[in-house]
Amino acid sequence: ETGVTQTPRHLVMGMTNKKSLKCEQHLGHNAMYWYKQSAKKPLELMFVYSLEERVENNSVPSRFSPECPNSSHLFLHLHTLQPEDSALYLCASSRTGGANYGYTFGSGTRLTVV
């Protein structure tokens, strides 16, 4: 257990489904991140929230919609996905400002789009 919890661990969804990924941290961090990890792109930054405001949206298709209701929780809402969206989705958190202490990652959600 790393301090960042992601649910579900595995998800299989059809292209017409709507699902959500959840990330939770209780490390006192004030920034949270979504990464996509696939064989083609090992760590692809999707979204960044700092102090609950989205500060980065890395040209991600609109079928991915993030939500950060508070500094401890981050969601990734999925709808009408494509098979190429199948990947490991990683959440991470960190402190922002001042010296860096790196990111703490969750174990990820393995998403399969059928």
Next chain:
Amino acid sequence: QQQVKQSPQSLIVQKGGISIINCAYENTAFDYFPWYQQFPGKGPALLIAIRPDVSEKKEGRFTISFNKSAKQFSLHIMDSQPGDSATYFCAASNAGNMLTFGGGTRLMVKP
């Protein structure tokens, strides 16, 4: 400016050997250089990190060597073990900003 280039993409080492992974960066404002280790089915975990005021940091069998003038840093795994088989990512950032990750190195240590 923000790129971190990592090599090799994959590495096979015999048990007991030394594994060496290299990273190069362009942004001279970077002041924090961590390495992450990722096992299959898990997220990356912080392994060891260095700041540019030192040239080397050692934790057990893992050592970071840092060359500020060359803008390069490397991870050395001494006495490599099969349990070290994983994907390793280097990264860099400057204070308070996001990490920039390298492309990853898949290490296999053969028994």
